[in-house]
Amino acid sequence: MPTQPLPSFPPGFRWGVATASYQIEGAVAEDGRKPSIWDTFAATPGKVKNGESGAVACDHYHRWEGDLDLMQRLGVQAYRFSVAWPRVIPEGTGAVNERGLDFYDRLVDGLLARGIEPFATLYHWDLPQPLQDAGGWPWRGIVEPFVAYADAVTRRLGDRVRAYATLNEPWCSAIMGYDFGEHAPGLHDRALALQASHHLLLAHGEALPVMRANAPAAQHGIVLNLNPGYPASDSAADAEAARRFDGFFNRWFLDPVLLGRYPEDLWTGYGDAAPDVHDGDLEAISRPLDFLGVNYYNRTILAADPGELGVRPADGPADAEYTEMGWEVFPQGLTELLLRIHRDYPLPPVYITENGAAYRDEVVDGVVDDPQRVRYLDGHLRALHAAIAQGVDVRGYFAWSLLDNFEWAHGYGKRFGLVHVDYATQARIPKTSATWYADAIARQRAVVGSGA
Ligand code: FCB
Numbered sequence: 272m273p274t275q276p277l278p279s280f281p282p283g284f285r286w287g288v289a290t291a292s293y294q295i296e297g298a299v300a301e302d303g304r305k306p307s308i309w310d311t312f313a314a315t316p317g318k319v320k321n322g323e324s325g326a327v328a329c330d331h332y333h334r335w336e337g338d339l340d341l342m343q344r345l346g347v348q349a350y351r352f353s354v355a356w357p358r359v360i361p362e363g364t365g366a367v368n369e370r371g372l373d374f375y376d377r378l379v380d381g382l383l384a385r386g387i388e389p390f391a392t393l394y395h396w397d398l399p400q401p402l403q404d405a406g407g408w409p410w411r412g413i414v415e416p417f418v419a420y421a422d423a424v425t426r427r428l429g430d431r432v433r434a435y436a437t438l439n440e441p442w443c444s445a446i447m448g449y450d451f452g453e454h455a456p457g458l459h460d461r462a463l464a465l466q467a468s469h470h471l472l473l474a475h476g477e478a479l480p481v482m483r484a485n486a487p488a489a490q491h492g493i494v495l496n497l498n499p500g501y502p503a504s505d506s507a508a509d510a511e512a513a514r515r516f517d518g519f520f521n522r523w524f525l526d527p528v529l530l531g532r533y534p535e536d537l538w539t540g541y542g543d544a545a546p547d548v549h550d551g552d553l554e555a556i557s558r559p560l561d562f563l564g565v566n567y568y569n570r571t572i573l574a575a576d577p578g579e580l581g582v583r584p585a586d587g588p589a590d591a592e593y594t595e596m597g598w599e600v601f602p603q604g605l606t607e608l609l610l611r612i613h614r615d616y617p618l619p620p621v622y623i624t625e626n627g628a629a630y631r632d633e634v635v636d637g638v639v640d641d642p643q644r645v646r647y648l649d650g651h652l653r654a655l656h657a658a659i660a661q662g663v664d665v666r667g668y669f670a671w672s673l674l675d676n677f678e679w680a681h682g683y684g685k686r687f688g689l690v691h692v693d694y695a696t697q698a699r700i701p702k703t704s705a706t707w708y709a710d711a712i713a714r715q716r717a718v719v720g721s722g723a
Pocket of ligand 1: 291294625669
């Protein structure tokens with residue numbers, strides 16, 4: 272384990288952990304919850320590794336108190352969780368299910384009682400199945416139900432939640448879900464995916480004023496996953512490949528949200544697949560934010576390619592470290608990414624809302640020693656500090672994830688937790704990385720205080 276203490280982060284910087292509803296809660300048919308697109312997708316043969324699903328997951332729905340106690344023992348100051356839409360409005364539209372909201376009500380009070388700030392995400396991919404049946408995110412009619420759902424949640428939880436994010440990673444919802452088919456609902460259509468991305472952002476923008484009215488003291492924002500593209504060589508063709516990837520992954524979301532327009536080059540490049548956009552949509556999408564959540568895991572290296580796309584991902588350096596996901600460990604990418612968005616956009620305060628790594632952890636004599644994850648976290652926190660030192664306003668960091676959990680199409684095989692979960696017994700064992708993180712937080716708090 273690195274023994275060098277981390278440099279001091281600014282006063283008031285928040286140290287947190289993150290999770291998402293479908294990945295940890297289980298209890299998919301309890302207290303009125305109805306199926307989401309992930310229940311359907313996971314039940315479709317061949318979609319999720321080993322046919323696994325979030326039906327039980329970490330059983331957090333029943334074990335939440337113990338999980339909050341665990342967080343308190345780690346000394347985390349903030350917890351980013353997501354609210355399951357199919358618990359709150361099980362049919363997607365219509366009646367609010369108060370029993371579904373009761374769970375989050377108790378969770379929020381439980382966090383506050385333990386001195387942990389609630390950071391809630393409204394949509395971390397569990398769309399009520401009836402809304403997919405009506406057309407899903409490519410259907411413009413989905414915006415209103417999302418706003419009604421955002422209204423129900425923020426009305427009930429109000430200002431007890433410190434920060435609300437509308438969406439988690441709309442790139443994944445749209446592209447992984449409707450184009451690459453690797454996530455629910457598992458479709459393969461670029462035009463549908465781009466239309467989905469537009470309606471996700473529109474739903475975000477239209478929900479903001481309603482959320483602000485219900486929770487005026489809370490912060491309101493959105494979470495994007497940003498993946499910087501690096502050219503495979505110094506050739507002009509590879510530089511262009513990296514630029515195109517950056518457009519597809521990052522600018523397609525950053526530009527409308529922060530600048531109120533779609534990037535010209537992509538719009539032209541997409542041709543007939545470009546989404547249908549109505550007057551006023553971009554004004555709604557670019558409503559001011561209190562924060563931008565950034566999820567950073569890795570970079571992508573790109574090379575020019577003679578094929579149809581003109582671009583292909585290239586291998587990373589042979590001497591780099593790779594996680595169990597096959598993702599290159601590249602902390603410097605976080606510094607460069609933050610400096611770049613700070614330079615290119617009128618940036619609100621930033622939270623790193625996810626960062627972490629999967630490794631092949633093993634329990635040996637009741638202990639899970641994960642020095643690689645410690646190195647990953649240490650490296651990324653130093654990289655984050657470097658960006659802050661160069662002027663980027665970053666207010667907090669959330670490690671992904673508190674617990675090992677259901678890693679979407681990968682099932683339970685990929686473990687991202689600071690805390691190991693034995694899925695047969697639901698026993699939780701904090702890994703070495705949890706102890707390391709707790710220690711890092713305690714040191715920071717001793718130096719700068721907890722701040723306000
Ligand atoms: C992100 C997701 C999160 C988790 C991590 C590993 O894309 O937001 O739910 O799966 O990746």
